[in-house]
Amino acid sequence: MLEFLGLALLAAVLSGNLCGAIGFYVQRLKITTLSFSVAHAALAGASIGLILNLDPVYSAMIVAVASALILGVIFTRVEYGRELISMAVFSTSSAIAVFAIYLSNVRVLATASIAVVLWGSLLAITVEKLILLLLTLFIFVLYILAYKIQIDSMLYDVKMAEAEGINVQMHMLIMLFFAGLIISSSLRLTGGFLVFTLLYNPVAASFQISRRAHMQLLVSSILGASSASSGLIVSYILDWPVGATIALVSSIILLSAYIAKIIVEAARRRCLSCPMLG
Amino acid sequence: MRFSEEVVKLKDVWVAYSGSDRPAMRNINLTVSLGKLLLITGPNGAGKTTLIETCLGLLKPYRGSAYLFGVDTRSWRVRYSRKMCGFVPQDFMKPPFETYTVRHVIRLGFAPYKSIFESLTEDENRRIQRISELLEIEDLLDRPIGTLSGGQQQRAVIARALARRPKALFLDEPFSSLDREGRKLISSVIREYVDSEGASVIIVSHDVNPIIDYADIVVKMENGRIISGEGYA
C-alpha cells in the first residue's frame, strides 16, 4: 500500500516540477494558447487509446507531440488567423476526446480506464511511468542547458533574438514538443481535463511572487511539485479524486500568492507614505 | 552559402498589420548596398518602424518582395542573413525589475553564433569591454539593466548590436533617449564603424540632428510612402 503511494508521490513531484517549468517557458514565449491546444490533443489521444486498447499515455503522447509539431510548423507559415487555428485544434480535440470516450464506454466497457484518463488516479502510476517521467526530465534539462544562451536571449527579448538570427521558431517548436510530452506523461495523475491547471497555476502564482525570470522559473517548478504532491496526499487522506484535489490545491496556492501580493503592496505603499520612513 | 552585396532590396513592397484595413507601407522600392549610412526620416506614423522590421523579415510583405543580403525574407534561410545584422528596436526599454546585467545583455548578442554548450570566447569578452569603453558604459557593465536610465539602456543595446560586428546595422530611433552629447557620440561612432568595417547602417529617426551630417543618403517617408530619396542607395 505504502509502496504505491511512494511511487505516486515521486511521480507527482516530477510531474508538478516539469509542468511548472514548461508552463514558465510557454508563458514567457507567449505560446500559451498553443499549449492549451496541445493539452487537449493529448486528451484526445488518450481517449483514442481507450478505443484501440492501447496504453493511453503512449497514444496521448503520439497525438500531442504530433499536434504540437503540426501547430508549430503551421505557425511559422501563417501570419494571420493563428488564434483561429489554435481554437480549431482545441475544439476538434475536445470533440474527438468526448466522442472516443463515449464510444469506448459503449464498446469496451472499460469504465476504470476511462476514469483514469478523465480524472486521474493514484493507482495508475507504475514504475514504467515513473521512468518515463525521469527520462522526460532528463532530456528537458539537457535541452535547457545545451541552448542556455539562446533561450536566455529569447527570454530577454524575443524580437531582438529573432532579428539577430536565433532560430526562434525551432525553439518554440521544441518547447511545444516538450509541452506535449510532459502533459501526456502527467495525464495519469491529474486526468486529461485538469492537467492544464498544473501548467498554468504555478507559473501564474510565480509571477505574483517574483518578477525576475530565473526566480519565476524556480518558484514555478517548486510550486508545481508541491501542489501535485500535497494534492495527492490530501486526496489519499480524504479519499477525494486525485486530479481534482491537485487542481484545487494549485488554485488555492495561486489565490494565496495573489492575496499576499496585494497585502505586501499595500503595506509597502503605507510605508512609503509614512513620514518617518518616507 | 553566398550572400548578395546588396544588404537590403525592397521591390514594390506593401505591408499591413493584421487587423488593420489600411496598409502601413505601400509600394516601397529601396536598395541599400554595403558601406552606406542611410538615414530614414519622417513624422510619427510615417511607417519607418514598419520599414526597418520589413527589411529584417520580422514583418512580411503581402505584395512585392523583400530581400536581406539577397535572401527572400519569406524563406527560412533569412535566418542566416540575420546573423550578419544588428538590431536596436524602438521599444528597447526594460522595466526596473529586469535583472539581466548590461554585460549579460551584450553577451546575448553572440547567442546566434554559438553551438550547443558553447560559451563566449576571450576575444568576444574583450570586444564587449572595448565597445563599452567606446560608448562610455564600461562602469555600468555589472549593473542590472532595468535600474539604468533610458539613455544608459539605449547605449547598452547599441553596444550589443555593435559587439556582434554586423555587416548591416538596423537602428530604430537610436537617439530617442539620448542627450546632445550622447547623440554626437553615437553618430560619430556609427560613422566610424561604417568606414572601418565597410558595413551598412540603416538608421530610422524622426529627429535628424546631428546624424544628418554623417549620413550618405537621406530617405523621407510620409503616410507609408517614400516621398524623397527613393531608389538606389
Ligand SMILES: Nc1ncnc2c1ncn2[C@@H]1O[C@H](COP(=O)(O)OP(=O)(O)O)[C@@H](O)[C@H]1O
Ligand atoms: N502593431 C500595429 N498594429 C496595427 N497598426 C500598426 C501597428 N504598428 C504600427 N501601426 C500603424 O502603421 C503605421 C506606421 O507605423 P510605424 O511604422 O510604427 O510608424 P513610425 O515608426 O514612422 O512612427 C501607423 O499608421 C500605425 O498606426
Ligand SMILES: [Mg+2]
Ligand atoms: Mg517608429
